[in-house]
Amino acid sequence: MSDIIDEAVVKLSEKIGSFDGSVKFVVEDEGSIMVDDAGVRAGDESAECTLTADEETFRGILDGSVNPTGAFMSGKLKVDGDMGQAMRLGSQLG
Template sequence: MSDIVNEAVKVLNEKLAGEDIGGTAKFDIEGEGAVMIDDAGARAGDEEADVTMSADSDTFRGIIEGDINPTSAFMSGKLSVDGDMGMAMKLASALA
């Protein structure tokens, strides 16, 4: 598992503590792996999810560090979303 995935799991668990996700989400980080998110928190994994968000490692890192707004990344084509757009928006606001 990559360092980026390990760091993402740590940061996402801190940011999303106490958040009710209400389903499953996956961040697919190009060339690095995937992070699964649900009401139990974040973990490394690559399973089916209600929504899958895909980005390169630089974009993903910017999102979790708060340097890149997830909505702006989506609008500019740096972040793609497949599945439940409402859940993606809920995650975006939790990460902002």
């Protein structure tokens, strides 16, 4: 497991806890994080929505220096699946 994935699980758990739905974050060349009703964990299961970004963009989203909507509009964040789930999660990341 990579350090960014371990760090992200902790930070996302603090911000989100559990989530009514399922979203997977894919950090290119690092791994995947699942967010669902069971909480936040490292994992690569199927999800209603998959968000893919490079490490720099993902770190920025986590620390608040990158706006997820802006990252999506500029092509730095890819969304596959249920856009509604992505928007709900984005609002919880605040």
